[in-house]
Amino acid sequence: MRTAATGLDSPAASASHALALRAPDQVMRLERLGAAHPTRLSFLRAMLRRASREQWRFSIPLWDLDAAGHGRALLAIDTPERRYTQVCFSTPLADADRTDRVIATAWDTSYVLYDGEPDSAEIARLEANVPRQEAGRFTPKDLILSRANKSVRLFEHVVERLAEGRQPDPELVESVGYLMRTTAVYGNGKFGIADRDRIAGRPEFAGPFRAEMLSVWLTRAFTVRLAEHVAEQRAPGRAARLDPTMRRALGVGNSTGLGMAPFLVRHPLLVHRWHFARETALARVRALRGTTADRVAGFLSALAAMREDVRRWRTEDPVQAPRVAVLADELALVASRAPHLLAAGDDPWNRLFLFGESELTLEGQEALAALILEPHGDLIDDLAETMDAEEEPSWRIDGTISLGAMAALVDAAYGWTDRFDFAAPEATARFWYVSQEKLEPRLGERADEDGAELEQPLAVARDMVAFRRALAEADPAESLAHFLMRHPDWRHAARRAFIAAVHPYSEVRDNLVSAAMRPVDLLRAKLAFFGASRFDPRSDRWLRISLFAGYPHPDELATGS
Structure with a gap:
């Protein structure tokens, strides 16, 4: 059965009926975009599903670090067709030189995602250039260029505790959430690295920003091992390893500023694809005539996980902090009302959605929209493969039109x-x-x-x-x-x-030069599609986020966990 709302032929759609997508004038307003939450269509989630499905294999071909954790390492991922290697460099950095600002010229760690596995000559070339970042020289074998700084307080605390044979303080781990935060992750031909065209046809990179997400995922794996390595060097044979639960809780931080903000204006076709896919997914689920016990259980499990994540969400921003507090209360309300709203009857998911529209703030509405998608992977995950687009810089203007x-x-x-x-x-x-x-x-x-x-x-x-x-x-x-x-x-x-x-979702439907405009709303809108969480605005022009917190590490996929 094909429905007007879903444009889908599938068994799952046979139990649905036509339902309109949310209007662009509702979805693309800046205030709502600034309340965006990651969904199962987010880029890191889509990459992890493929990695799990194809059982990508993880290995460490080189680990050459001194007692202080300085040196170089290779972390490799084997997909069904190719090997990719994250080449990692850890270097001494004076506290006075440690800054997240783009004007920095030195970092604790720097990385390149390499196409294949570099030989000794290539490692030497990368070692001479990657720590210099923008000042270096690169080749099309270099796919992604990035750098990251330590969260010094947490990194040292984790190392110290592990060296003592103990686990880190859970409250401190929870309050920070990452051992390193990236200050830039460059792709798409910047500074001479590979153009997108070189990898666009590869299945593992078929969706937007998949190569960047792979690089960040491997950076996360490196940072955990780096802390364990330094602890072991301090207390050989006595140091502990991170508890698996705590290890998985640590993500990768990111500091993002105005450099990312214009993206949503400069890439209208891509922005339409992202939002159209998400809105189509939501319409598919809302259009379902009924539900199942398994789907309801999946929703309630995702709701419980989100409530826990919101409990851990730390921000002192005068705008976002009150929103987080209200969101916690609203999710409690959803937990109390959802079982009744999802009980037997027609259109249960639409009933739940409309409850959110009438009773919740924008932050709560967008959180609920993300939750509604969670137990419906069989119905919507295909849309993650439709979110890429080749922008056409010479989009044809019909000059014959009056x-x-x-x-x-x-x-x-x-x-x-x-x-x-x-x-x-x-x-x-x-x-x-x-x-x-x-x-x-x-x-x-x-x-x-x-x-x-x-x-x-x-x-x-x-x-x-x-x-x-x-x-x-x-x-x-x-x-x-x-x-x-x-x-x-x-x-x-x-x-x-x-x-x-x-392409009706191609424009941010707001005034982007107004005195009241908050650029961080643009940043959050984009980063939510990446899969970011725990948005922490540091002003109205930059923010910190976490990536991959709570998700498996590469070696966990290899063992099937």
Whole structure:
């Protein structure tokens, strides 16, 4: 049976009925995007499912570290067709030089995900370049480049306790959550590493950011072994290994700032694919006529796990901290109401979803949406393979269309911009630019800072309001081609309009140069699709997150656990 909502032919769909996806004007508002939670479609989850299904094999071909944990190591993953090696370098770093800022030039550890296994000559080349990061020189054999700094307090505590033959303090482990945090994970041809085209056709990297997730997963494995290694060197034969439960609880931290924020604007087709897949998954589940005891049990188990994760969620951000407290209460409410709402009857999952829409905050609604997906892998996991997209930088502009028809197309796709008054100073209080020093995106204050003449075209809502006005003032019978020949500055707006006309989830439907805009909402929206959790804003412009906390290590997959 094919349903209008799911576009799916499958036995699971035969028990469903047509149900519309959530509207883009609901889903793509910045406040809701800033409440996003990871789901089973998130990129690290999709990678782990493939790794488990294909039984990827983990090994350590080289472990050459001194007593202080400085040196080099190779951690290898064998997929059914290829070997990939995380080449790891651990180097001394003075406390004065330890910073998460992008301007740093030295780090505790640095990594490259290598295509194959490097020989001695390649290891020497990498050792000369990888610790230098942006200043190094790389080849297409180098797939991912990254670096990470220790959480010094927790790392030293773990080493000290293990050297004493004891386990770390669970409360301290819980409060920090990681031994290392990455400050950059580069892919897609940066600094001479491999272009995406080199690996895009490989099944293990078929989805977005799968290579990056593999690299971070191996970084996590290295950091745990690094701590155990240093402990063993301090107390040979007496040091303990990390308890498996505590070992799995440790993720990889990440510090992310404005450099990531414009991504959701610059990649409209990809952003549409991500959100369309998630919304399709939610519609498939909501459309189910009934449910089973196993699915209900799976939901309740996921709910219990999320409640525990929220209990461990630490942030002092004045906006996010109250939201976390409210979320804990809302999940308790869901726990009390879900058994009744999922009891026998039609549309149980939709009933639960609508309860959330009426009773929960945006944070709670998005958490519940993620939970509803959890027990339905057989119905939705295929969508994880549809979330990649080849962006078309020359997306074809139909120059033959009349300006009247173009105006109608833009009005339909961007009518949501009517709610903004760009004559108000606060509506255009900021501007996006690229730092000359680091070639990274930055956000300027228009009234107080120079550089607005170098503004990047990221104020889509403002530009579309002006584009609509320009079209309305032109001859409706004129062709778009002639109009753009006279006004080439509108080419970027025309191109976006053609994309948005057929990809409704491609735009963040908000004003990204407003004084009230919080860039961390953009960061969270993207990182949730990666699979990040425990979002900890450190200001409105950067945040820390955790990746892979609670998930298996590579050697655990190899043993089938």
